[in-house]
Amino acid sequence: MRICYFTPVFLPDVGGAEVVSARLALGMHRAGHHVHVLTRGRPAPLDVPYPVTWYPKTHLPHWRPERVLKHLRRLHASERFDVFLVNYGRPTGVAAVRLSAETGVPTVLVSHGGDLHPQGEDRARPHVFKRTQEAYRRADACVAISPHVGRFIEEIRGTGRPTFEIPNGIDPDEINTPAPPPHDIDPQQPFALALGNLRPAKGFDTALDALAHAAAALGPLHLYFAGVGNQEPALRAQADALSLTPRVRFLGQRTGPDKHWLIQNCRLGVMPSVEEGHPVVGLEYLAAGKPVACTTLAAFDGMFEHHVNGWRVPPRDAPALARAMTTAYRLPPDRAAEINHTSRARAAAFGWPRITARYLDVLQEAVQRAQARGRTTSTAPS
Numbered sequence: 001m002r003i004c005y006f007t008p009v010f011l012p013d014v015g016g017a018e019v020v021s022a023r024l025a026l027g028m029h030r031a032g033h034h035v036h037v038l039t040r041g042r043p044a045p046l047d048v049p050y051p052v053t054w055y056p057k058t059h060l061p062h063w064r065p066e067r068v069l070k071h072l073r074r075l076h077a078s079e080r081f082d083v084f085l086v087n088y089g090r091p092t093g094v095a096a097v098r099l100s101a102e103t104g105v106p107t108v109l110v111s112h113g114g115d116l117h118p119q120g121e122d123r124a125r126p127h128v129f130k131r132t133q134e135a136y137r138r139a140d141a142c143v144a145i146s147p148h149v150g151r152f153i154e155e156i157r158g159t160g161r162p163t164f165e166i167p168n169g170i171d172p173d174e175i176n177t178p179a180p181p182p183h184d185i186d187p188q189q190p191f192a193l194a195l196g197n198l199r200p201a202k203g204f205d206t207a208l209d210a211l212a213h214a215a216a217a218l219g220p221l222h223l224y225f226a227g228v229g230n231q232e233p234a235l236r237a238q239a240d241a242l243s244l245t246p247r248v249r250f251l252g253q254r255t256g257p258d259k260h261w262l263i264q265n266c267r268l269g270v271m272p273s274v275e276e277g278h279p280v281v282g283l284e285y286l287a288a289g290k291p292v293a294c295t296t297l298a299a300f301d302g303m304f305e306h307h308v309n310g311w312r313v314p315p316r317d318a319p320a321l322a323r324a325m326t327t328a329y330r331l332p333p334d335r336a337a338e339i340n341h342t343s344r345a346r347a348a349a350f351g352w353p354r355i356t357a358r359y360l361d362v363l364q365e366a367v368q369r370a371q372a373r374g375r376t377t378s379t380a381p382s
Helices: 016-030 065-079 089-103 126-138 147-157 204-213 232-241 256-265 280-288 318-329 333-350 352-372
Strands: 002-007 034-040 052-055 083-087 107-111 141-144 163-165 191-195 222-226 248-250 268-271 292-295 310-313
Touching: 002 016, 002 065, 002 089, 016 034, 016 083, 016 280, 016 352, 034 065, 052 065, 065 089, 083 089, 083 352, 089 107, 089 126, 107 126, 107 147, 107 352, 126 147, 141 147, 141 352, 147 163, 191 204, 191 256, 204 222, 204 232, 204 268, 204 318, 222 256, 232 248, 256 280, 268 280, 268 318, 280 292, 280 333, 292 318, 310 318, 333 352
Parallel strands: 002 034, 002 083, 034 052, 083 107, 107 141, 141 163, 191 222, 191 268, 222 248, 268 292, 292 310
Antiparallel strands: none
């Protein structure tokens, strides 16, 4: 197949959707398919074996997100794609379904959750969300990265149209490759890890409140934030107000061996999220066999079970999170080994070869359905 992977976010940024998109594109390329990524941003040097085309951010993207259609139309004119694989309902999704109507090339639309979440910015802007709804209603098929996200799609799309649940993936061997400690971190210092973008949806302010609540019970445990985001100044101020500055560190964005060492050597992962789709960070903790204190969001279902391989508490409940962190930190060795075994076994179900194959099945089915209906999938628009 000739696949256009149309996404508003991609490398070199390292959020969940960016990482997932890059790994899927790589897997499809290795499977022998022609994959061309079309993404927003400034051209950047990337170590990838498939072509990447960049388009600039449009003027007033919230008001006219479909303006990115011209970039997809231009690339399709030269590439003659068989299928559009698209992240998010806008601006990319609405552009793709409109080009599908012109050309017959099917659109498979993927939601990572943020564009459909009830508290998300799309729903807060009716003029934007109507375009998001258009994209999900008109797509030839949709992919939800979790049952939780699938329910959001069903609210818009109904139950009679193709929607497939395919979770995000993980490479356990990569996560567990031995890595040296970062030069600026004491390897003897026990720490809990809060890994991810520093934004309100992650609920990291609750982690600070929990640390303050259980400061004595958690003994020498420090809390490391590994990520960047617009909430960092507020989190730093909160740590200072709670007198936690000596035991809280903001490490900035960590990738590669630094990130792997942090995951491998943390005493526990802390994920007090208030909004998630299917968090890649959770899969990384799973692959490393780490105990996790996370929330009861449905996004964590299938990864962590309460009192089995993690502790799940209501969002924004700092005392409950404090108890969960204390329990995870004080695990006896035999219990920690049991969690390690359980989580690593679960991670195997999310291996990238399996996930990529499921995406390719959905794409192939969309192409075959379009061909059966007599829609042209290999002719460029005029």
